[in-house]
Amino acid sequence: MHNPQLNKKGELQHLLSLEGLPREILTDILDTAASFVGVTAREVKKVPLLRGKSVFNLFFEASTRTRTTFEIAAKRLSADVINLNIAVSSHTKGETVLDTVDNLSAMHADMFVVRHAQSGAPYLIANHVASHLHVINAGDGRHAHPTQGLLDLYTIRHYKKDFSRLSVAIVGDVLHSRVARSLIHGLTLMGTPDIRVIGPMTLIPTGVEKLGVRVFHDMAAGLRDLDVVVMLRLQNERMHGALLSSAQEFFKYYGLTQEKLALAKPDAIVMHPGPLNRGVEIDSAVADGPHAVILSQVTFGIAVRMAVMSTLAGN
């Protein structure tokens, strides 16, 4: 089956989802990111790879961290970055997404970084734009967040080296989480033998087992002998209706505390895509504790996004 992200030579033209990508492409991006980690530690944190290119951040949905890290990544590659917060501009005046994209293409954009509340919006844009343009999905609805998936993989590889013996659990609101979906696909592609999802019945999508994960509703059972715990944010803004009785009750059963973390391996790492809801899905003692690698994820996220942008721009 043709993968819409690949060009005729089988190279990555757009990054829309990790699903169905060859493992080699993922590994190349992670290796390239390792070189960019070195660049971001220097006094001059820039390289000239994307000099003269224009990167448009098209955020149809609010985001601070992701937009900022994409902006920093593009600037460290010497690109010109234009941030458009479309949630509050032409979109509200009635312009369609594709009209917005056509207008920006006419301004000689080279790359679009797209976040949209609708699953699939970046595919629509990628199918529409001229062939020299590149589209990066920065999160679409409940579908995918591939650069977050890649930075999670990078972080896991950094601390645990080898995927082939790992037990990884994704905990919390899996139902609404594009982060969870991208990470499950990424972990599977990298050959992770034991992937688990943990959460209440109302927040685990039906049929998730088909992705090759094991489902746990009892957190204590799910945490046993884990190498990596990925906590998800409880998505308050996506909660409609009675999925949960209260945040307090959620914390009691699925919030990560030091007592619960003690069930995982002694050298387990704790990850979180941010922003943190302290006292809802994660206790402060864990979030600020020795197992947490949450801020490393943010730092690595810049290098990973640099690697994605430079890989696309070179194809």
Next chain:
Amino acid sequence: MTLALPDPEALCAELVRQLKPHVNAQTALVGIYTGGAWLAERLHAALGIALPMGVLDISFYRDDFDKTGLHPQIKPTQIPFEVEGRHIVLVDDVLYTGRTVRGAMNELFDYGRPASISLAVLIDRGGRELPVAAQYVGAKLEVPTNLMLVLDRNENGKLRLKLDA
């Protein structure tokens, strides 16, 4: 066609002879991946240089990125010393157009302002497209423009020059 290729081991000894009088406590060697890094390892040991040697992967500084894209296997650049005020000897296997050396100099300047940069190469094959010259040259060699001259290293660590079409 056959072209007599010199023995890189002998050229390496020649470079050591040329470099020796100019090495002091402020001298640092920086090899350019991959051949230049192998050569720099040899020179570093033979010259007894105190500072750890650096290695550069100039992939992020290439001027043909638009045409060739990124090479899949990029090695991390490592400059394990303060560049500021240092006398740096860049080391590469083959000097040709000079574009690699330009990229390497740009990258070095992103680490600081060296007191000087000089260039040591195993082979100068001519064909310069930029005003770049090497101070230390193992040998000069005429190579037809359609051929690539590259340094190879076998599992025993022995260096060998070879031509690729």
